[in-house]
Amino acid sequence: MSGIGALPPSVGTVSRRNVLRGSAALGVILAGGGGLAACGRQPVTTAGGPSGPPQRGGHLRVGMVGAGKSESFNPALASSALISVARCCAVFDSLLYITPGGQLKPMLATSWSADAAAQTWTFQLRPGVRWHDGTAFTADDVIYSLNWMAKPGNDLGPVVATVDLKHVRKAGPHTVVVPLKQANPLFPYSLTMAWIIKNKTTDFTKPIGTGPFVFDSLAPGQQSTSRRNSNYWDTGKPYVDALTFYSLGDDTARLDALLAEEIDIMAQVPPAQARAQLYGDFRLIRSRGTTAQCFYMAVDHPPFDDVRVRQALRLLVDRQQLVDVALLGYGSVANDLYGKGFLYYDGSLPQRVRDVQRAKALLAEAGHGRGLTLDLQTSTVAPGMTEAATLFQQQAKAANVTIKVTQVDPTSYFDPTREYLKMPFAQSFWQGFYTLTDFYAESIVSGGYGDETHWASKHTDALVKSATMATDPEAAKAAWALVQAEQYDSGGYIWWGNVDNLDAASNKVGGLTPNPYLNLGLPTGLTDAFLVS
Amino acid sequence: MTAAATVAAGTARAKNAHPLALMVARRVLAGVVTLFALSVLVFLATSVLPGDAASAVLGRQATGPGLKAMRHTMGVDRPLVVQYGHWIVGLLHGDLGNTAAGYAAGGHVTVWSQISDKLSNSLALAGMAFVPIVVLSTLLGVFAALQAGRWQDQVISTVTLVPAALPEFVLGTVLLAVLFTWLDVLPPVSFIVPGANPLSAGITLVLPVLTLVGVTVGPAARMLRAGMLEALDADTVAAARLNGLSEWRVVRRYALRNAMAPTIQVFALIAQYLVGGLLIVENLFGYPGIGKELVDAVTIHDNLEVQSVTMLLAAFYVAVTIVADILVVIVVPKLRMGAPQ
Numbered sequence: 001m002s003g004i005g006a007l008p009p010s011v012g013t014v015s016r017r018n019v020l021r022g023s024a025a026l027g028v029i030l031a032g033g034g035g036l037a038a039c040g041r042q043p044v045t046t047a048g049g050p051s052g053p054p055q056r057g058g059h060l061r062v063g064m065v066g067a068g069k070s071e072s073f074n075p076a077l078a079s080s081a082l083i084s085v086a087r088c089c090a091v092f093d094s095l096l097y098i099t100p101g102g103q104l105k106p107m108l109a110t111s112w113s114a115d116a117a118a119q120t121w122t123f124q125l126r127p128g129v130r131w132h133d134g135t136a137f138t139a140d141d142v143i144y145s146l147n148w149m150a151k152p153g154n155d156l157g158p159v160v161a162t163v164d165l166k167h168v169r170k171a172g173p174h175t176v177v178v179p180l181k182q183a184n185p186l187f188p189y190s191l192t193m194a195w196i197i198k199n200k201t202t203d204f205t206k207p208i209g210t211g212p213f214v215f216d217s218l219a220p221g222q223q224s225t226s227r228r229n230s231n232y233w234d235t236g237k238p239y240v241d242a243l244t245f246y247s248l249g250d251d252t253a254r255l256d257a258l259l260a261e262e263i264d265i266m267a268q269v270p271p272a273q274a275r276a277q278l279y280g281d282f283r284l285i286r287s288r289g290t291t292a293q294c295f296y297m298a299v300d301h302p303p304f305d306d307v308r309v310r311q312a313l314r315l316l317v318d319r320q321q322l323v324d325v326a327l328l329g330y331g332s333v334a335n336d337l338y339g340k341g342f343l344y345y346d347g348s349l350p351q352r353v354r355d356v357q358r359a360k361a362l363l364a365e366a367g368h369g370r371g372l373t374l375d376l377q378t379s380t381v382a383p384g385m386t387e388a389a390t391l392f393q394q395q396a397k398a399a400n401v402t403i404k405v406t407q408v409d410p411t412s413y414f415d416p417t418r419e420y421l422k423m424p425f426a427q428s429f430w431q432g433f434y435t436l437t438d439f440y441a442e443s444i445v446s447g448g449y450g451d452e453t454h455w456a457s458k459h460t461d462a463l464v465k466s467a468t469m470a471t472d473p474e475a476a477k478a479a480w481a482l483v484q485a486e487q488y489d490s491g492g493y494i495w496w497g498n499v500d501n502l503d504a505a506s507n508k509v510g511g512l513t514p515n516p517y518l519n520l521g522l523p524t525g526l527t528d529a530f531l532v533s
Numbered sequence: 534m535t536a537a538a539t540v541a542a543g544t545a546r547a548k549n550a551h552p553l554a555l556m557v558a559r560r561v562l563a564g565v566v567t568l569f570a571l572s573v574l575v576f577l578a579t580s581v582l583p584g585d586a587a588s589a590v591l592g593r594q595a596t597g598p599g600l601k602a603m604r605h606t607m608g609v610d611r612p613l614v615v616q617y618g619h620w621i622v623g624l625l626h627g628d629l630g631n632t633a634a635g636y637a638a639g640g641h642v643t644v645w646s647q648i649s650d651k652l653s654n655s656l657a658l659a660g661m662a663f664v665p666i667v668v669l670s671t672l673l674g675v676f677a678a679l680q681a682g683r684w685q686d687q688v689i690s691t692v693t694l695v696p697a698a699l700p701e702f703v704l705g706t707v708l709l710a711v712l713f714t715w716l717d718v719l720p721p722v723s724f725i726v727p728g729a730n731p732l733s734a735g736i737t738l739v740l741p742v743l744t745l746v747g748v749t750v751g752p753a754a755r756m757l758r759a760g761m762l763e764a765l766d767a768d769t770v771a772a773a774r775l776n777g778l779s780e781w782r783v784v785r786r787y788a789l790r791n792a793m794a795p796t797i798q799v800f801a802l803i804a805q806y807l808v809g810g811l812l813i814v815e816n817l818f819g820y821p822g823i824g825k826e827l828v829d830a831v832t833i834h835d836n837l838e839v840q841s842v843t844m845l846l847a848a849f850y851v852a853v854t855i856v857a858d859i860l861v862v863i864v865v866p867k868l869r870m871g872a873p874q
Contacts, residue, residue: 068833077637080592153599155594221826246724253818
């Protein structure tokens with residue numbers, strides 16, 4: 001599924017309204033009405049927006065895919081919905097953050113360093129920072145936060161999985177020493193979305209953070225309001241006086257709200273809307289994404305326990321066609337590995353392409369020369385996912401592979417008490433990761449939260465561990481190449497595409513930067529956003 | 534609800550007691566029994582659904598000790614009988630319980646604090662829709678009955694039944710396409726600040742109200758037309774006409790009065806329909822009412838909130854039925870007096 005920013009971009013049950021709106025518009029056109037007015041107009045592009053320096057003031061209204069009643073400002077449970085991630089980014093800060101270009105920048109920590117083995121990390125904290133209730137931010141808050149992340153049921157658990165919590169200590173009011181159980185030269189990357197909470201906090205119904213916005217109200221599934229933190233440590237920011245998040249689960253309602261200027265920014269634009277339904281004084285904020293979509297096969301489940309079947313299915317996928325049709329081109333092909341663009345990602349492996357003859361030969365070798373019937377479980381948890389399933393079904397026919405596609409209730413698809421991790425052949429999308437270490441720890445290493453392929457190999461665990469611990473960049477690169485070569489040759493994932501991050505904004509909104517990690521340029525995107533009158 | 538028949542049967546057997554009081558008592562008692570049976574049904578139905586609020590709130594973290602702790606906090610790890618008892622006792626004391634949304638934020642948030650705003654929003658929307666529905670359907674129904682069989686009747690039937698034949702989400706979408714996408718005169722999404730009076734942003738109510746009116750007026754006018762026709766067909770009306778009374782006087786004094794009993798039942802049906810109709814319309818326009826709240830609660834398996842809101846809506850439904858039955862008895866003298874039919 002996904003990491004710190006996990007989330008179904010559109011846990012939209014298939015929208016009747018969307019379908020009907022199309023037919024209604026058709027009716028208007030047939031009646032010779034104003035539907036024709038759209039003809040000759042070009043959909044908006046990424047160009048536009050105010051030029052000139054940021055301006056202060058205004059009320060920024062953001063419409064996002066809602067998560068209904070499970071929305072909250074609780075950083076421990078934010079990762080299941082981007083709207084909750086965005087809310088936490090508004091109210092809370094982390095120690096550091098990552099720029100769209102992949103650079104780590106200081107936030108609540110002003111600097112960080114490790115010993116030679118990269119096993120003991122020291123963080124210098126920013127002095128003079130105050131919580132929204134006026135108390136001072138100190139090392140105690142950070143130590144409490146790290147321990148809180150380790151509690152069962154906290155989404156941020158993987159961040160501190162390798163932290164030796166008993167020996168975390170403060171070396172002064174604004175210095176924290178964090179020893180790890182094993183070396184990890186990229187440890188600070190894991191902290192980029194690990195929000196720091198106030199010492200002894202357990203209740204987030206009225207959250208108190210150090211972030212750019214001060215919490216005012218939350219009506220889950222409806223909206224939240226917050227106001228500018230005038231004491232924010234990043235002097236001069238944020239630029240807007242007030243920030244409202246609207247929870248709009250229905251894609252069409254979100255688009256309509258933007259077109260009617262009821263909101264200034266529409267997060268998570270579905271490809272079909274970006275392509276053809278967005279007209280007027282708006283622009284797309286588009287970035288190549290680190291989010292990727294895949295099919296996965298449980299390697300302990302027949303027929304996928306035969307590596308030749310896995311290899312054959314990988315060869316049957318026409319990745320470009322999937323990107324062109326399921327994502328309408330808002331993406332790029334992937335190469336059966338997650339992490340394109342990350343440090344130590346092995347870009348030297350040849351791009352896997354469709355090869356029906358070779359796939360047939362592999363299937364014949366595996367004893368399926370006469371054909372193979374598979375059940376693929378899909379769901380409407382991400383734009384393009386069910387379309388991808390149907391396309392793959394067509395593509396696989398060329399090698400006598402019959403794929404039966406079954407739709408699963410989107411609320412149970414990523415629920416481990418119901419379907420998740422129990423489906424031998426299904427789909428997923430992962431996002432919110434910044435390093436290979438974090439991705440492999442959650443997906444491939446034994447006992448990870450997202451062990452979709454049931455890989456469970458001690459050999460692989462050891463490979464990942466040595467790659468994670470390697471402090472010398474050349475050694476790390478070589479070690480990660482081994483991990484990735486194994487997955488590339490025999491893994492259970494069919495990574496077919498990286499998905500672009502797509503948001504849309506009124507041209508009155510400035511300061512928005514395309515970001516490959518998360519929509520809206522989170523965590524700092526809305527701190528940098530400004531409105532022109 | 535064939536109130537008239539049951540009431541008549543009941544009252545016939547107890548002529549000596551005050552017939553109206555007895556009838557009210559019986560109806561209220563029946564309502565309470567119905568609600569109790571419903572509470573069991575609703576509780577069982579929500580309990581057998583796969584998944585629970587703990588796993589919905591925890592998402593991919595819904596495993597091991599984290600899941601166990603959350604289930605314990607929410608109280609969903611207790612036996613069903615204990616859960617039911619706890620819920621029903623709370624309900625009788627006016628305590629609707631805590632929402633899963635509160636646990637998601639690490640605190641305790643009562644169901645009532647989440648739904649009170651939404652109840653009043655829905656009430657405002659239902660009220661805004663109910664008045665035009667009653668006025669329009671009465672005017673159209675009576676007029677159509679008086680013009681029965683003529684072209685005016687045909688036009689009214691056709692014009693009102695076309696929108697009524699469409700489900701709410703289709704009619705709403707068509708209205709949205711015309712009034713927002715095409716003409717751009719109305720806001721497509723009903724943003725209402727939590728705690729604010731929805732009537733203060735009246736324009737956001739127009740699309741939902743139009744949708745509700747559109748699907749309801751047709752059948753309501755149709756039923757009123759039938760009731761009116763029946764009344765006009767009565768011997769009393771014929772006698773009045775033969776006595777040379779003016780047509781207006783005949784309609785007003787004889788036909789309309791006799792058509793009142795079915796009319797009350799029709800309006801009760803409309804009020805009851807609005808409870809369900811709101812659910813779809815509110816979702817379509819993102820209107821923060823009780824219907825949308827219920828859908829959101831179902832989505833995350835917040836059983837306690839689903840059960841409590843369902844009981845509130847059911848209580849409303851039952852209350853409307855009882856009030857309508859009582860009104861019918863009051864306006865029909867022979868029922869009021871407990872006279873045999």
